[in-house]
Amino acid sequence: MGNPNVGKSVVFSRLTGTQVITSNFPGTTVDYSQGTTCLDKERVFIIDAPGTYSLIPSNPAEEVSSRILNEADLVVNVIDATNLERNLILTLDLISRGIPLLVVLNLWDEAKHTGIEIDVRRLEELLGVPVIPTVAVTGEGIADLASYLYKPIPLPPHESWSDEEKWVRIGHITTEVQTITHRHHTLRDLISDVTIKPVTGIPIAFFVILVSLWAVIFAGESIITYVSDPIFAYYLPLITQVSDWLGPGFIQQILVGELIDGQIDFEQSMGILTTGLFVPFGIVLPYVIVFYILAAILEDSGYLPRLATLTDTFFHRVGMHGYGIVPVFLGLGCNVPGILATRVLETRKQRFIAATLIAISVPCMAKTAMIFGTLVHLAT
């Protein structure tokens, strides 16, 4: 377990070989997932817990985490090497629980990249538990971690501190083990600032959304013209033969549908083998594919939290957080993951508003494709 968005799920996937959904925003894992791995011919259950900042739960995902903790034999605490200070509070909380603990220092490459150096040996000494640096995405250090799982882990020194003492200790630890080399104002910082300031950020947000929609339409239409239309052009003579062979009647009505001017029209025949195949695969699928590629790009670039900040003021008017943009955005692809994602929102009220908003006013990609399909005749 560990803080949100530190790569717990990636470490989990690496250890168990299980594919779990990982993405670059906090709260992807809202329920726990379970996997097994073999150690010395023994099966070991590994549980991937949702991210939490503290052991005192403040949202449903954190409740799940602290419940799982009570049943664990060994806790692997994943921490983000680039955010040592704020991750350590949970580590100290875990140490004071007196459960065998392994600390995984993930995002090690990222930390080096941003000029943060951490003295791993010293950190081990200060915490009294093993610390393993890893880069879970590439798999670096995972073998080390697995080898630690064999060994009996010494119980951490049983200590407990008051909140005040914990913060003092963390301050002490971070100054001892961490050296931050000064970083100049990079282009990345500049882009980050520009996208988050309202004056420049709002036009950029509109631009990004417009370009995204345009890209979906453009790329989707290209796939339709160059891939799915030719495929269905080959399919037409085949299905015409089937239609002739069946002859007019009930079965033809169901499979092929109405003939328009003696010809099969994929858009208007309404048969299972004609319109029934053409609309989902020929029209909807290309748009859905492009949308998910785009969503992945936006997600990995880390733009969504910025969009959440920019829309926060507006979303507060309708009773939600700016973070509500994430489920709404996912809902554009398909309403089901969108509504599932509302689980990351904090209160019941917010989840209700977001789910309702998605259900009544956010067309999913399939609906959007249908809307385009219906309206395109009116436009031309």
Place this chain on the structure above:
Amino acid sequence: MIVPVIELQEGKRGKIIEILGGCGVQNQLRSIGILESKEICVVTLHPFRGPVVIRVDGKTICLGRGLASRIMVELAV
């Protein structure tokens, strides 16, 4: 001069002197890296009582006005 973060202007820096409020608020802010004696920089203030974006230790954090008004800072000269 000690003022809450929301009264700083865009681009101003300061040092965090104290966090007003109960244990819950203090822990919440500390767990995201907002601690006493840290340097803080206001990246931007969104209009219409929107969120406040600050930077601490090179990390960009977005806070609501309520929380931001509890962070007391000393203006750097």
